[in-house]
Amino acid sequence: MEETRPLKLYFIHSLAAGHMIPLCDIATLFVSRGHHVTIISTPSNALTLRKSIPSHPFLRFHTVQFPSQEVDLPDGIENISSVTDADQLVKVFNATTMLQTPIQNFVEENPPDCIVADFLFPWVHDLANNLNIPRLVFNGFSLFTVCALHSSSHSSISLLSPTLPHPITLNASPPKELAEFLNKYLEMELTSYGLIVNNFAELDGEEYIRYYEKTTGHKAWHLGPASLISRTPEEKAERGMKSVVSMHECVSWLDSKAENSVVYICFGSICHFPDKQLYEIACGIEASGHGFIWVVPEKKGKKESQEEKEKWMPEGFEERNAEKGMVIRGWAPQLVILNHRAVGAFLSHCGWNSTVEAVSGGVPMITWPVHGEQFYNEKLISEVRGIGVEVGAAEWSSIGFGEREMLVCRDSIERGVRRIMDGGDEAQEVRRRAQEFGEKAREAVGEGGSSHNNLTALIHDLTRLRDAKLLSPK
Ligand code: UDP
Numbered sequence: 001m002e003e004t005r006p007l008k009l010y011f012i013h014s015l016a017a018g019h020m021i022p023l024c025d026i027a028t029l030f031v032s033r034g035h036h037v038t039i040i041s042t043p044s045n046a047l048t049l050r051k052s053i054p055s056h057p058f059l060r061f062h063t064v065q066f067p068s069q070e071v072d073l074p075d076g077i078e079n080i081s082s083v084t085d086a087d088q089l090v091k092v093f094n095a096t097t098m099l100q101t102p103i104q105n106f107v108e109e110n111p112p113d114c115i116v117a118d119f120l121f122p123w124v125h126d127l128a129n130n131l132n133i134p135r136l137v138f139n140g141f142s143l144f145t146v147c148a149l150h151s152s153s154h155s156s157i158s159l160l161s162p163t164l165p166h167p168i169t170l171n172a173s174p175p176k177e178l179a180e181f182l183n184k185y186l187e188m189e190l191t192s193y194g195l196i197v198n199n200f201a202e203l204d205g206e207e208y209i210r211y212y213e214k215t216t217g218h219k220a221w222h223l224g225p226a227s228l229i230s231r232t233p234e235e236k237a238e239r240g241m242k243s244v245v246s247m248h249e250c251v252s253w254l255d256s257k258a259e260n261s262v263v264y265i266c267f268g269s270i271c272h273f274p275d276k277q278l279y280e281i282a283c284g285i286e287a288s289g290h291g292f293i294w295v296v297p298e299k300k301g302k303k304e305s306q307e308e309k310e311k312w313m314p315e316g317f318e319e320r321n322a323e324k325g326m327v328i329r330g331w332a333p334q335l336v337i338l339n340h341r342a343v344g345a346f347l348s349h350c351g352w353n354s355t356v357e358a359v360s361g362g363v364p365m366i367t368w369p370v371h372g373e374q375f376y377n378e379k380l381i382s383e384v385r386g387i388g389v390e391v392g393a394a395e396w397s398s399i400g401f402g403e404r405e406m407l408v409c410r411d412s413i414e415r416g417v418r419r420i421m422d423g424g425d426e427a428q429e430v431r432r433r434a435q436e437f438g439e440k441a442r443e444a445v446g447e448g449g450s451s452h453n454n455l456t457a458l459i460h461d462l463t464r465l466r467d468a469k470l471l472s473p474k
Pocket of ligand 1: 017018019021239240266267268269270271295330331332333334335350351352353354355357
């Protein structure tokens with residue numbers, strides 16, 4: 001029957017772990033339904049992806065050469081999570097634009113039935129139009145945040161439009177360039193067939209789904225959380241990058257701790273705090289008296305002694321906290337950690353993946369947004385859904401290596417941690433709600449759940465478009 005002929009889909013991911021990981025996980029959902037998927041990647045990113053994505057006869061990778069020489073980057077640095085300074089960050093962005101020609105050539109030679117591309121590749125619009133195939137877009141944000149961004153596009157201030165379903169004031173104003181950049185790319189998304197969202201409908205909420213459809217006339221497909229897609233523990237541990245600690249080491253350390261007794265602290269793949277901020281975190285977490293796993297990104301590329309490198313570490317900190325705490329210098333197996341019963345809270349920068357991963361594990365959050373769209377995510381977590389508390393961050397810096405003027409002081413960090421970890425009415429209520437959303441997340445991806453049904457409907461639509469050739473001629 002025509003209806004059952006598999007679709008041929010191409011996925012084009014951006015060169016940032018936070019976008020690449022969920023989009024490629026979502027690609028495998030189509031494979032699990034019997035469709036043929038090609039992930040278009042670069043050599044080093046494909047190598048990383050293959051470690052966390054199981055091989056399957058319907059899934060293949062097509063790699064295009066990364067222009068290392070043209071942009072003057074060392075071999076193997078093909079992702080903004082691997083850069084060592086702001087200069088390299090810009091070079092990876094420049095390289096992204098240079099991928100257009102090789103990707104376009106490949107797609108034109110072997111056209112698929114549909115292209116799913118990160119929003120940082122807006123030129124896919126013309127390519128898809130010329131081939132008369134639908135284009136779906138992925139931007140890595142929650143739909144709540146997309147709505148908030150659209151609503152703030154006319155003011156670009158922290159007070160969001162009163163037409164949003166909740167009255168929301170952000171704790172900081174976005175840098176002007178970021179607001180302009182996001183608005184430009186979000187507008188371009190609206191010319192696509194639809195938006196793919198790594199979230200489940202219940203967390204964004206019907207009110208925001210309706211708001212989005214009403215204000216933009218565009219369709220969003222909630223297919224997540226991507227982190228709940230079935231993987232072996234080993235594949236989960238290798239998600240995004242090679243961990244510097246083994247999964248077994250983390251798990252056996254956590255096994256020795258009481259339920260909900262450990263705070264997990266991690267600020268994603270591209271946040272580099274100055275030493276004095278790291279020092280405040282160390283003091284704050286120690287003063288709280290709670291157990292912790294703290295991920296501190298490794299200072300790459302700098303030839304300093306261990307002591308010089310770790311000026312942020314209070315004297316004797318690790319010795320005093322040898323029982324209670326674990327410092328991971330570099331990449332951690334986050335998914336494995338967040339799903340351990342000993343983890344009772346997540347002090348997080350509110351990157352969208354980290355947020356939806358915490359929600360999936362039923363872990364309450366202590367929110368500390370830093371850059372990107374994270375100040376919007378914070379509001380969904382704290383005020384709208386009540387699954388976290390705010391630490392009080394009020395400075396919105398630029399991505400990666402942005403200068404910071406304001407520190408979040410040790411007292412605020414200690415207070416934030418205690419609000420969840422000391423127990424009490426507020427903590428109990430936040431934990432109850434976090435666990436409730438965790439259950440809803442698991443239901444959403446199961447047979448008959450909202451994300452499962454959305455995928456069925458999307459596949460049906462794409463099949464219908466292909467078979468009936470309903471797309472309007474260019
Ligand atoms: N991550 C990880 N180990 C780390 C740091 C990050 O596995 O040590 C993963 C995390 O699980 C998430 C992604 O990297 O899937 C980070 O994405 P997010 O959107 O939270 O933040 P970003 O890095 O984009 O700021």
